[in-house]
Amino acid sequence: MLQIPFGADKFSLDTPALCIELDTMESNIDKMADYCRAHQVQWRPHSKCHKTPAIALRQIAAGAIGTTCPKTSEAEVMAQGGVRDILIANMVVGEQKLERIAAMRRWSDPIIACDHYAQVEPLAAICRKRGVTVRVLIEVDIGLNRVGVRPGQDTLELAQAIDKLQGVELAGLMGYEGHLLTVEDQAEKEQQIRSAINVLTGCADTVRDAGIPCDIVSAGGTGSYQITAQCAGVTELQAGGGIFMDPFYRNMCQVQELEYALTVLASVVSRPSRERAVLDCGRKTMNPDVHLPVVAGDPATEVTRLSAEHCELKLTPDSKPLQIGDKVELVVGYGDFTTVLHDQFYGFRNGRLETVWPILGRGKLQ
Numbered sequence: 001m002l003q004i005p006f007g008a009d010k011f012s013l014d015t016p017a018l019c020i021e022l023d024t025m026e027s028n029i030d031k032m033a034d035y036c037r038a039h040q041v042q043w044r045p046h047s048k049c050h051k052t053p054a055i056a057l058r059q060i061a062a063g064a065i066g067t068t069c070p071k072t073s074e075a076e077v078m079a080q081g082g083v084r085d086i087l088i089a090n091m092v093v094g095e096q097k098l099e100r101i102a103a104m105r106r107w108s109d110p111i112i113a114c115d116h117y118a119q120v121e122p123l124a125a126i127c128r129k130r131g132v133t134v135r136v137l138i139e140v141d142i143g144l145n146r147v148g149v150r151p152g153q154d155t156l157e158l159a160q161a162i163d164k165l166q167g168v169e170l171a172g173l174m175g176y177e178g179h180l181l182t183v184e185d186q187a188e189k190e191q192q193i194r195s196a197i198n199v200l201t202g203c204a205d206t207v208r209d210a211g212i213p214c215d216i217v218s219a220g221g222t223g224s225y226q227i228t229a230q231c232a233g234v235t236e237l238q239a240g241g242g243i244f245m246d247p248f249y250r251n252m253c254q255v256q257e258l259e260y261a262l263t264v265l266a267s268v269v270s271r272p273s274r275e276r277a278v279l280d281c282g283r284k285t286m287n288p289d290v291h292l293p294v295v296a297g298d299p300a301t302e303v304t305r306l307s308a309e310h311c312e313l314k315l316t317p318d319s320k321p322l323q324i325g326d327k328v329e330l331v332v333g334y335g336d337f338t339t340v341l342h343d344q345f346y347g348f349r350n351g352r353l354e355t356v357w358p359i360l361g362r363g364k365l366q
Ligand SMILES: Cc1ncc(COP(=O)(O)O)c(C=O)c1O
Pocket: 046, 049, 089, 176, 178, 220, 221, 222, 223, 238, 239, 240, 241, 242
């Protein structure tokens, strides 16, 4: 059986290994929680990147009101791990999943997103049969053009129809401004996010004016949370991945306040030339599609290419010297698509292994 060497030095770990710098992650959690508190919005961070109840509970200890999940089975993992207030920010379709939601309601308090009556009516029927009530949020399309009911009359009519159903309770609205995270000009980005969120809060006002309660207005990702938190009428934020932070958020979304906490420790396995080193971590260890990984603590060395099991580094005269067998730490380019490739996180504090967390929601796709 694998002996976990708690207290071991980071660079003694076998590679590749997905590592969390615990002090940095906790500081990011506290910064995001503080920001929400300062702007009087609740924080229900998306857990799609960490998928780990222990981390969700740490966020709740910092002030989060619960967690947000993308899938029914990830929500079950969170509920089993002790998280009560769970938003599934996605459509849930099919009798098997709806039965699981009704069952989950016995030991947690899920909220399900929807954008059509055809998703909610069967949920309500199953809930009535099981003697429970489940909360639903209407997802409004605020420009992302992914899912979501159209704002205006369509949203109001769906709210009115849901309001009449027994077995479900309309908890409010959500929207996601994901199409605006990478707008380069920061004034333009702020203006566009404010106007997209305005559409959402306007819909919430319309629903309330019709006499239907609409307590929750949920939006926001890491790439936008500082703007979205300032929009009047938003009651909670879904921003989550910022607890790990990564070069996608920093370089493409211009998020500056959070620090990198997620790395892959790798080994040099080949030095084909003076300018090139090859590491034992390719696309099956780190997803490079959104942003390439970055070499930690060595700006003169650049990641140039990843194949399935190899990562190529370009060395310059200013690079740190690298020999076969040396360990290199890479900041993961985009955490969200990388954590799903791993069984566990290795958590370090002051360079010593403190915890190993199985990524319990990994592979929970149903
Ligand atoms: C519905 C929803 N909310 C929020 C987010 C933001 O997540 P994060 O803060 O981890 O980038 C996403 C990202 O894809 C999303 O799809």
